[in-house]
Amino acid sequence: MVFSILMEQEARAVLKRHMIDACVKGANNRGCCDAVGVLQGTLFLTGVPLSMDQLVEETGYSKSTVSTNMGILERIGLVKRVVIPGDKRYHYIPVTDADSLRGDMIANIRQNLQCILNALDRTEADLRAWESPDPSVMQRIEEIRHFYRQNDKLLDLISRHNTEDLIQLLETSF
Structure with missing residues (x-):
């Protein structure tokens, strides 16, 4: 015993x-x-x-x-x-419910994305206030903005479906 x-x-x-x-x-x-x-x-x-x-x-x-x-x-x-x-x-x-966990994770990531996008907008506005902003810096800002907007769009698409549907969609796509 x-x-x-x-x-x-x-x-x-x-x-x-x-x-x-x-x-x-x-x-x-x-x-x-x-x-x-x-x-x-x-x-x-x-x-x-x-x-x-x-x-x-x-x-x-x-x-x-x-x-x-x-x-x-x-x-x-x-x-x-x-x-x-x-x-x-x-x-x-x-939290062990996949959809709840996914929703919270998406919300946290989106909050971070929005913070970066807002900072890019403010940075661009400040640079444009100068007489001649460096074109390479402006291009880099646009590249970063594009990256974050793409990720925001992806998160939007992911958030429209539950976890089971996403798995099924991805499994049938490959």
Whole structure:
């Protein structure tokens, strides 16, 4: 009996290590700190909504670290807050619905695209206010603008379909 409990704990530790390592790598690839990955991985593995206090206990991070990094995970659409009836605290769950995750990712990317396009417009306007802007700089601005508009158009097309339809469309196209 004791041996089987130890084996089960070891299996959980291996699963936890691999999942959290993968989430940490993903967080680092997005420019986020390790805590973002540890928290995301912890939520994936528990299978139940966790409160801030539970996440503090599970990870060993301070409450402020958990709060800050859960905010990041929420903003990028990887977790969401849920309310459990009878409990005043927020609980967190990982987003596992492909369409919801895709929608949040598209919204975040589009926000970044718009920011760049607006900056290009302001830069071009400032340069045109000069008597003779460098044509190569103006051309580069237009090339960058074209790139970002193309990506915005692609995101618009992607956002019109659900994930299953997109997969089917792409599979039948190739």
